Amino acid sequence: MALEIRGPVGFSPRGMAELSKAYEPGEVEESWYRRWVEAGCFRGDERSDKPAYSIVIPPPNVTGILHMGHVLNNTLQDILCRRARQEGKEVLWLPGTDHAGIATQTKVEQKLREEGTTRREVGREKFLEKVWEWKDHHGGIIIEQLKRLGCSCDWERERFTMDADYSREVLRVFTELFKKGHVYRGKRMVNWCPASLTALSDEEVLMTPQASKLYYMKYELVEEPGTFLQIATTRPETLMGDTGVAVNPKDPRYGHLIGKHARRPFPEADIPIVADEHIDPEFGTGVLKVTPAHDKADFEIGVRHDLEIIDVLHPDGTINCPACPDLDGKDRFEVRKLAAAKLDAMGLLEKVEDYENKVGFSERAGVPIEPRISMQWFLKYPQVERATEVVAKGEIVFRPERWKKTYLHWLENIQDWCISRQLWWGHRIPVWYRKEKAAELREAENLDVSHLEQGDIHVGSEAPENPEEWEQDGDVMDTWFSSWLWPYATMDDATQEKFYPTSDLSTGPDIIFFWVARMIMAGLEFKNEIPFENVYFHSIVRDIEGRKMSKSLGNSPDPLDLIANYGADALRYGLMRIAPTGLDVKFDEKQIEEGRNFANKIWNACRYRQMQGAVEGEPGEPNIFAIDILSKLESLEQRLARALTNYAFNDAAQQLYQFFWSEFCDWYLEAVKGDFRDDADPGRRASTLQVMDRVFERYLQLMHPYMPHLTEEIWEKLACGDEGELLMQRALPTEGASVGFGISDLAKAEARERVVAIYESVSQVRNLKAEYNLAANRNVRLIMKPVGPWVEAERATILLLCGAKEIEFSASYEAPKGTPVAVTAMAEVHLPLEGLVDLEAEKKRIDGEISKVQKELSRSEGMLGNPKFVENAKPEVVQKERERLEEWREKLTQLEELRGALS
RNA sequence: GCGGGGUUAGCUCAGUUGGUAGAGCAACUCGUUUACACCGAGUGGGUCGGCGGUUCGAAUCCGUCACUCCGCACCA
Numbered sequence: 001m002a003l004e005i006r007g008p009v010g011f012s013p014r015g016m017a018e019l020s021k022a023y024e025p026g027e028v029e030e031s032w033y034r035r036w037v038e039a040g041c042f043r044g045d046e047r048s049d050k051p052a053y054s055i056v057i058p059p060p061n062v063t064g065i066l067h068m069g070h071v072l073n074n075t076l077q078d079i080l081c082r083r084a085r086q087e088g089k090e091v092l093w094l095p096g097t098d099h100a101g102i103a104t105q106t107k108v109e110q111k112l113r114e115e116g117t118t119r120r121e122v123g124r125e126k127f128l129e130k131v132w133e134w135k136d137h138h139g140g141i142i143i144e145q146l147k148r149l150g151c152s153c154d155w156e157r158e159r160f161t162m163d164a165d166y167s168r169e170v171l172r173v174f175t176e177l178f179k180k181g182h183v184y185r186g187k188r189m190v191n192w193c194p195a196s197l198t199a200l201s202d203e204e205v206l207m208t209p210q211a212s213k214l215y216y217m218k219y220e221l222v223e224e225p226g227t228f229l230q231i232a233t234t235r236p237e238t239l240m241g242d243t244g245v246a247v248n249p250k251d252p253r254y255g256h257l258i259g260k261h262a263r264r265p266f267p268e269a270d271i272p273i274v275a276d277e278h279i280d281p282e283f284g285t286g287v288l289k290v291t292p293a294h295d296k297a298d299f300e301i302g303v304r305h306d307l308e309i310i311d312v313l314h315p316d317g318t319i320n321c322p323a324c325p326d327l328d329g330k331d332r333f334e335v336r337k338l339a340a341a342k343l344d345a346m347g348l349l350e351k352v353e354d355y356e357n358k359v360g361f362s363e364r365a366g367v368p369i370e371p372r373i374s375m376q377w378f379l380k381y382p383q384v385e386r387a388t389e390v391v392a393k394g395e396i397v398f399r400p401e402r403w404k405k406t407y408l409h410w411l412e413n414i415q416d417w418c419i420s421r422q423l424w425w426g427h428r429i430p431v432w433y434r435k436e437k438a439a440e441l442r443e444a445e446n447l448d449v450s451h452l453e454q455g456d457i458h459v460g461s462e463a464p465e466n467p468e469e470w471e472q473d474g475d476v477m478d479t480w481f482s483s484w485l486w487p488y489a490t491m492d493d494a495t496q497e498k499f500y501p502t503s504d505l506s507t508g509p510d511i512i513f514f515w516v517a518r519m520i521m522a523g524l525e526f527k528n529e530i531p532f533e534n535v536y537f538h539s540i541v542r543d544i545e546g547r548k549m550s551k552s553l554g555n556s557p558d559p560l561d562l563i564a565n566y567g568a569d570a571l572r573y574g575l576m577r578i579a580p581t582g583l584d585v586k587f588d589e590k591q592i593e594e595g596r597n598f599a600n601k602i603w604n605a606c607r608y609r610q611m612q613g614a615v616e617g618e619p620g621e622p623n624i625f626a627i628d629i630l631s632k633l634e635s636l637e638q639r640l641a642r643a644l645t646n647y648a649f650n651d652a653a654q655q656l657y658q659f660f661w662s663e664f665c666d667w668y669l670e671a672v673k674g675d676f677r678d679d680a681d682p683g684r685r686a687s688t689l690q691v692m693d694r695v696f697e698r699y700l701q702l703m704h705p706y707m708p709h710l711t712e713e714i715w716e717k718l719a720c721g722d723e724g725e726l727l728m729q730r731a732l733p734t735e736g737a738s739v740g741f742g743i744s745d746l747a748k749a750e751a752r753e754r755v756v757a758i759y760e761s762v763s764q765v766r767n768l769k770a771e772y773n774l775a776a777n778r779n780v781r782l783i784m785k786p787v788g789p790w791v792e793a794e795r796a797t798i799l800l801l802c803g804a805k806e807i808e809f810s811a812s813y814e815a816p817k818g819t820p821v822a823v824t825a826m827a828e829v830h831l832p833l834e835g836l837v838d839l840e841a842e843k844k845r846i847d848g849e850i851s852k853v854q855k856e857l858s859r860s861e862g863m864l865g866n867p868k869f870v871e872n873a874k875p876e877v878v879q880k881e882r883e884r885l886e887e888w889r890e891k892l893t894q895l896e897e898l899r900g901a902l903s
Numbered sequence: 904g905c906g907g908g909g910u911u912a913g914c915u916c917a918g919u920u921g922g923u924a925g926a927g928c929a930a931c932u933c934g935u936u937u938a939c940a941c942c943g944a945g946u947g948g949g950u951c952g953g954c955g956g957u958u959c960g961a962a963u964c965c966g967u968c969a970c971u972c973c974g975c976a977c978c979a
Contacts, residue, residue: 231979232979279979280978280979283979284978287979357978402908406907409905544915577927578916584909586916590915597939600941601938603938604938604939608937608938611937646919648919654917657926657927665939666944669938769944775932775944776936776944778936803936803944859923860923868960869922873959874922
């Protein structure tokens with residue numbers, strides 16, 4: 001048989017340098033990362049002829065630091081990219097950061113406060129300078145951390161959402177959408193953050209359950225003095241803004257009151273009682289106080305009934321009500337209590353109940369938002385229909401698929417996007433007003449193209465000429481209004497030509513609306529194409545108790561500490577192994593420890609190989625163990641390819657683990673150890689070394705995307721590739737040219753059958769030894785009745801694996817009564833006990849075996865005895881069951897004979 | 904309320920068209936034989952959340968209930 005093994009010999013471990021006993025990742029990782037960068041391995045070449053594969057990184061906040069979610073997501077992307085390179089693709093992984101408007105501005109403002117000043121004092125221009133300084137100072141951190149993780153991004157193409165060319169595109173897009181009428185301005189009820197002093201989009205508001213109170217108060221009826229209307233509210237602090245009271249028109253209790261008036265206690269006013277379908281008669285008293293300025297639903301009721309709008313809140317959440325000096329200027333939550341007390345004092349508070357409701361919180365600032373009417377810029381989303389279609393029809397594939405539903409549901413109920421923010425850090429709205437008309441235009445709703453045509457306003461990426469005649473809009477845009485262009489605005493034309501649309505996007509499901517949906521719409525609108533083909537939604541990393549990781553809980557480990565303690569490869573692998581598709585992953589440091597242990601296992605297996613030295617002399621024919629491990633490697637390669645095609649990263653990780661630790665180390669390496677003894681056959685030794693080298697070579701390749709540093713280090717130490725060839729650059733064999741090594745299926749099947757029989761027998765003998773407390777005894781003697789002559793040929797290996805001194809083959813052996821025996825597919829194996837024979841123990845043991853077999857047998861007989869099974873089941877299933885039954889029967893006969901001999 | 908997950912060994916989780924329930928960790932018993940104690944050998948441990956249905960056969964498909972998590976919309 002001719003083995004198709006590359007080259008006449010195996011590796012020649014360079015210089016036979018001693019490998020350290022344990023793998024030490026620290027230095028190895030840093031030096032390899034440097035070498036990859038120097039060799040240009042990460043560069044995505046837009047002029048390449050190879051098929052393109054591209055990913056844009058979900059840009060982290062520029063001043064952020066790496067957390068476990070980043071580690072998970074970026075490891076996934078790195079695996080995809082490294083694997084794609086191995087598959088012969090031209091890969092671009094485009095990195096960059098996001099300016100993160102509110103988050104960054106908040107941090108800098110915080111710093112200013114510590115310095116005893118504020119952004120208003122400093123002024124817009126100076127403040128922005130300070131933010132840029134902050135960005136330059138803190139901006140590189142997360143990028144450096146990604147490098148420590150081993151991410152193979154094309155750093156020469158690193159982008160920032162506030163880069164000059166990127167910004168220009170953001171402004172251009174705004175302008176285009178304005179001219180198309182998609183961007184408009186209007187006075188609307190928006191989510192207002194009293195801490196950041198800006199409007200927010202609906203997506204930036206988190207509805208959070210709150211333990212609050214339901215206040216039952218009473219308003220006197222104007223037309224019927226002495227009669228009161230009971231009203232329940234959670235927000236007595238806004239009652240000064242009440243301009244109506246609403247009941248359901250069908251509610252029999254209140255029908256007679258419609259059209260009459262209630263008296264607002266303070267500031268005292270008579271407000272109309274209106275009928276509105278929106279009111280739920282079941283809730284509270286069935287009467288709602290209507291505060292159109294501070295509640296979305298109330299606002300709409302107000303519009304329907306033409307109620308007055310009275311704003312009783314300042315932007316910072318303090319009360320604005322000069323008519324009530326005792327409340328004016330105080331914080332909203334303080335006023336809640338004060339107003340309740342005041343009502344109570346007036347005898348208008350009936351009762352207070354504990355009540356749990358959901359309150360919108362600002363995602364960033366963590367304070368309750370206020371619904372507030374203000375003048376803002378809005379976007380009527382473009383391409384909603386096509387964005388629905390491309391996902392519904394699978395042009396863009398979501399994985400796991402169920403996120404599709406979430407996405408489509410959001411699109412169905414889509415609301416216009418409030419894109420203006422009352423911040424300074426970000427892309428400033430590119431709209432200028434003529435100075436003399438500025439005041440008027442600022443208040444003008446529906447600022448449309450007509451103003452443009454009349455020359456009143458200027459909208460465009462460039463400032464107008466004669467800037468002194470113009471005044472620019474003060475707002476900036478929502479950060480996501482720049483992020484949604486990320487897949488293409490980060491690329492120049494030539495790069496887009498090669499790499500756009502991108503191949504895969506990997507991100508968390510928490511930003512499916514914020515980012516993914518919007519990118520799809522932007523891609524369709526501005527490039528007339530989908531921005532990516534696949535979206536992989538990864539798990540959310542939680543702590544071991546299932547809580548979300550957060551700074552305040554202190555349950556979020558610093559990935560850099562983990563890298564320092566276990567190595568980046570261990571972190572990557574440990575996380576991948578437990579990251580299920582779409583389920584949350586509960587993180588435990590133990591998992592990283594396992595990653596480290598595995599890295600060390602691979603390291604030591606290689607160390608063992610290296611200790612054997614170069615392949616010398618003419619290799620002999622491959623034996624059954626060689627054929628078996630090579631065909632297992634081949635099977636690994638196929639299963640891995642399938643798993644990665646399906647983005648089953650954890651499955652792939654598990655396959656890699658199982659093959660190496662169990663099949664290769666625990667079985668194969670143990671089976672071939674005899675080949676390296678001084679008295680071993682040189683041809684066999686050479687052959688085994690050669691096979692080991694093939695396994696290492698291919699395995700390191702397959703493992704590389706998961707543990708890039710370790711594998712690259714070993715690849716070099718074992719001199720696997722061609723001179724100077726990096727593992728990272730080495731292509732996998734093309735499809736079909738697998739690791740079969742030209743071994744026939746027949747040979748594989750035969751080897752497989754024999755190896756399975758041997759391994760099973762070895763397990764049983766070890767088991768017997770353990771039961772008879774002989775596990776440590778290497779002097780045992782085994783006597784076998786083999787099933788065929790081939791068994792005898794494997795004597796040496798069986799001896800080694802069983803930990804025995806001697807094996808005697810004898811078809812006619814008659815064991816002394818009570819000799820422990822194992823019945824296997826290879827032989828009847830007797831373990832003669834010198835001296836002490838515990839007859840009762842052996843009887844009991846064999847009885848146990850018999851009862852196990854009988855159980856299987858009766859199950860099998862039951863199935864086959866059922867004519868419906870035989871009729872209906874697939875023929876191969878029936879056939880398999882018959883074979884099984886036969887095996888059980890043989891085994892039972894054998895065991896019963898042995899048992900009989902004991903009595 | 905609407906939608907989507909989850910419930911399998913003490914723990915964390917696999918289980919791909921229905922066909923003998925698995926892994927790692929933990930526990931326990933052995934063991935340092937020339938890779939590795941970040942190791943090796945072995946053992947114990949599960950009515951696959953409950954009930955019902957389809958089927959020769961269900962962890963797997965359907966229905967229903969329970970508990971739990973996550974979105975979305977909410978009643979002040």
